[in-house]
Amino acid sequence: MLEEFHPFALSLILGFLIGVEREYHHKKSAAALGVRTFPFVALTGTLAAYAHNTYLTVAISAVVFTLIAISYFFTARGRGKTADFGLTTEFAAVIVFCTGFLLVDNARLGSLVGIATLALLVSREWLHRFIREKLKQSEITAAAALIVAVFGVAPFLPDSALDPWQLLNPRRLVTLISIIGLIHFAGYAAIRIFGAKAGLALTGFLGGFISSTAVFLNLRGTLRENTRHEKTVLASGVFAIAATLAELIAVLYIASPPLVLKLWRPLAAMIMTSGIAGAVLLWRDSSKVRGSDAGAPLDFKAVAKMGILLSLLIAAVDLAHRYFSHAGLWIISFTSGLFEMHGASLAVAVEHGKGTLPADKAATAILFAVVASFVSKFGILIVGGRDVFALKGSGALALIVLAGLGTLFI
Secondary structure (H helix, E strand, C coil): CHHHHHHHHHHHHHHHHHHHHHHHHCCCCCCCCCCCHHHHHHHHHHHHHHHCCHHHHHHHHHHHHHHHHHHHHHHHHCCCCCCCCCCHHHHHHHHHHHHHHHCCCCHHHHHHHHHHHHHHHHCHHHHHHHHHHHCCHHHHHHHHHHHHHHHHHHHHCCCCCCCCCCCCCHHHHHHHHHHHHHHHHHHHHHHHHHCHHHHHHHHHHHHHHHHHHHHHHCHHHHHHHCCCCHHHHHHHHHHHHHHHHHHHHHHHHHHCHHHHHHHHHHHHHHHHHHHHHHHHHHHHCCCCCCCCCCCCCCCHHHHHHHHHHHHHHHHHHHHHHHHCCCCCHHHHHHHHHCCCHHHHHHHHHHHHHHCCCCHHHHHHHHHHHHHHHHHHHHHHHHHHCCCHHHHHHHHHHHHHHHHHHHHHHC
16 A cells, blocks of 8 residues: 555655745746646656556646646746746646656656756756856867767777777777866866865876876876976876775775785885875975966867877787787786786786686786886876976885885885
8 A cells, every 4th residue: 555655655745846946936926837736747647657548648648738838828928028938847847747657667767857857946046157157168168079979979989990900999099088088177177176286186086096197198288287286286196096006906806805915015005105195295285376277178189199199008018918928927917007007907816816826926917017007107207308397206106116115025
């Protein structure tokens, strides 16, 4: 009995809440759809679904939608020529009817739709103010480009190599460029929301969970847009290392927990050193923020160049795998780690989990991949420019590596 009443109760509650919001919104004007009508609309949808009769459902739906259309017609006539003839309330009524109908067979989905509708209605003023006063055209363009690339282009590209050497994969290339673009856009958004210092630090840390190498490739571009925050930019790269090493521990624990017991000391030491070094750099950056240092939301040329560079690096690693396939596990781990340590580390951990690789050799191979990732970061800093920024960055990287290696001799 209670189970049958449940969708009606949910329907009544959601319809009432949305009706209250619409009633309050139209408190200075006459509106046919309000706090009483919306619960009735929701309950009508629930009754139509509960009847399980196709013809009755079609008839009820036609009547409800017709009444909503008539309500809009008469309400619009009474608003005058200069009034806003929005359809928000009428569309909300349609959605409430459909939500009530959906609650009978899928209460979770129906509740989610109803709550989402209520959230959109309640946030109306904030959304209008944000879009009209805060949002920039360049931000809309950048977000649209990323959405199109991720959901409109990448899924429809072939997921196989097109060249004779089996190196160029169009889907992976576009996905990689999209990831770099997302890191860049996330950094811009974080700076706009939290300010330059906190935003840069947060961007680096979160970017490290995707690719610390990509974060380091982006450091020079970030520095050009935040010239007065050199230490904070460097701290973002250091925090990215802490995040990627923490992710490595999680990956190893999933694949082969015993390996974590062998490697936790050097990895934990490097994570702690990264965190302390990043905090010190942030603390020593005493420059005051004057205005926004966010720069452009998305530098399309820079993102494309980074994506192509990383793709070439992946291709080089792939060729190294083939060339050194019989030369030893450590060489393969090192060449893989030059781009991304997690792939090689996961492969080694899986082999150890199968019992085909001793724990000592597996741990050594993973450390080779970790060291290689630092070597590539050294290279990125030096190639980007032999200046004070590269020197400070190299010093921070050396300190982190020495902290990890030092635990091996204790």
